């Protein structure tokens with residue numbers, strides 16, 4: 231296996247010392263290393279992958295040096311526009327090194343949302359005209375990287391490394407922050423979910439939130455009718471908005487993460503301007519990308535109340551304790567009658583999850599049908 235330290239040192243020898251990206255579970259060891267090894271002047275965890283490509287472009291414009299953009303291959307969708315319309319040799323011709331975690335690699339078992347994305351990743355790079363190499367734990371880094379980086383520099387263009395699973399060695403664990411809030415995400419969900427009346431429609435976000443929602447329903451012997459957004463990180467609120475528009479008489483709850491909220495934060499302005507009285511946007515804020523390794527987001531340092539109210543949400547409330555969260559639906563019910571737009575409820579939680587957390591056993595299509603049956607029934 232490859233040591234993240236060796237990888238970054240090799241890049242440094244080629245003059246690459248700047249990093250932007252969105253963390254990925256397959257690149258967890260590399261992402262954690264980068265986050266621990268570099269200060270904020272050399273590394274930024276961005277809101278989305280397009281944000282990272284554009285910052286890498288700005289880095290080149292400002293310094294004349296290429297940067298690294300790391301991401302999961304699901305982020306390829308978010309980078310198509312800035313790569314094609316900006317960094318491409320036919321436009322501004324900007325060199326950068328994309329490091330892409332290859333979830334759903336053909337022949338390797340993975341979750342449904344990764345299968346097609348994994349199958350088409352190489353084709354996507356080919357269509358985008360991005361030269362790439364495939365890296366696994368046996369690849370000779372120096373030899374392969376050298377010619378890739380020569381192409382990047384000589385042709386002044388983005389190039390990519392498609393990284394297979396189990397390529398990077400684990401790094402020594404850096405002790406994580408001591409818990410400061412009363413609950414972690416699953417504990418908060420266990421308090422929150424039973425209060426939501428059965429006619430309400432729930433859309434939960436990508437990653438461990440949806441897995442925990444599924445587990446909690448199972449533990450209570452309830453049929454899962456919540457929409458578990460397995461992919462499309464950042465779009466939970468928008469899906470919930472669409473549902474809320476289609477079902478104006480039903481309360482619709484978007485269970486969001488802070489990383490997910492940040493990824494497509496523009497949708498908060500659309501929600502705030504929507505006048506949707508039946509939309510309840512819950513942000514489970516652990517200030518990190520807990521589902522892929524706990525790398526920090528900026529959500530611990532921004533004022534979500536001001537964002538919500540500034541975007542036009544009708545109300546904001548923050549929950550930190552179990553007792554307060556026990557009153558969650560009571561708070562909403564009284565507001566639902568009077569409100570003139572969506573509410574945003576922030577739940578401040580600790581990072582961390584169970585190590586034995588399961589995954590939904592229903593397929594995405596089964597989940598969609600169960601959700602739709604429920605939404606039509608009520």
Ligand SMILES: Cc1ncc(C[n+]2csc(CCOP(=O)(O)OP(=O)(O)O)c2C)c(N)n1
Pocket residue numbers: 252253254255302304305308415435436437438439461462463486487488489490491516518519520521522527
């Ligand atoms: C476009 C895209 N980029 C990256 C990922 C990988 N990913 C899955 S969940 C997740 C973290 C989500 O963080 P947050 O919304 O804060 O929820 P938490 O895991 O902390 O509960 C990431 C980065 C993805 N699924 N899709």
